[in-house]
Amino acid sequence: MHAQRRGGATERTYARLRRDVLDGVLAPGAALAELEQSARLGVSRTPVREAFARLVADGLARPLPGRGLVVAPLDLDGLDHLYDLREALEVKTARLAAAQRRPRVFEEFAARFGRAPGLVDAGELEAYYAVTAEFDEALDEAVANPWMTRALADVRTHLVRIRRLARHDPQRLRAAAAEHQLIAEAVAAGDADLAAHAVHVHLHRSRTHFRAHLDHEPAVEEVSA
Template identity: 40%
Template structure:
């Protein structure tokens, strides 16, 4: 499957279109501040404008798009202050997730995470950032799920949805990507020995590094609206 097609399975047309658009935003093909051309996207995704507009509404509800009266939809562009504030909260949420997960993790959970970690490292070795990011995302969501707190999970998902694109792009510099891989190894090791305080600290440090990478990218792009999707 290439970037211009999207297999629709077990999803409604609007849901399928929304998932494909989400990927295009996360991977930077639809950049922050970009206006969405309904005709082009309708042809690219193979759907009519009615389900496409519903997909726009779904992504606007997730905070990824803004719908402009009589002007269509536009990809949200976060300011530097938005990034600082969002990552501060996400670091706290991830740290709490890690602390709770360490107290509730099972041996099977650890094995599943180790499998994901191995898959993620293989993607890193072959420089496959899209696959790496999908597995990376699954690891963070799995740790959050193990924490077993539905309110925490909902808050985590709501905020993380807005940060997916920024987190993806934070690995574009190879040294920072290598650092992230090493930090993930430390996460799984801490979880395996149920070191809640250690896992919390690693996750907070990991998110602070992501925030710094994103801010450096924004500064290099000279301006808030020039944020590349990470």
């Protein structure tokens, strides 16, 4: 029973800390101290320590010489590494999904992305991101490759942090909706080459946009704990 309670506390602590990292409550480069976080969250140091270990495994926290454990920084090199992996995975996913020929599913997504700029203009960003998340799930389901799905889930976790940092630029979101619409149309038509090219263009523009934001962020040493 004691082990179950401790496991529950660790799970809740991990979920809260993970959400705080993704939402930017715990900023990139911020120091993570067991005593401070246990006091903030109202739990003992043991579930905090165990949650920290899971954040490190997720790539959301890392040891930094002279500073102990910190929230994983976001920098240009890290962004490029993430996007290199993302492009390899998403281009292949689009090709495989197009080969599955599920026109009705992806024609509907194309129509939804056609309406998505209206969500941005109305400030309904959660609804906008819900459409993109459902699109990702539909692509994963079409491909039905659990290894690829797992790898993409890890990449998407880190993209959440980058989106928050870039402050959800409305102009970029409207452009991204059009790019997603073209991807969905290509997949619906079973055109693997067009789908792959559309993903490549989307990711190039996305990477360029986020690089511009990261280039103006303070260095890790300047981020307060």
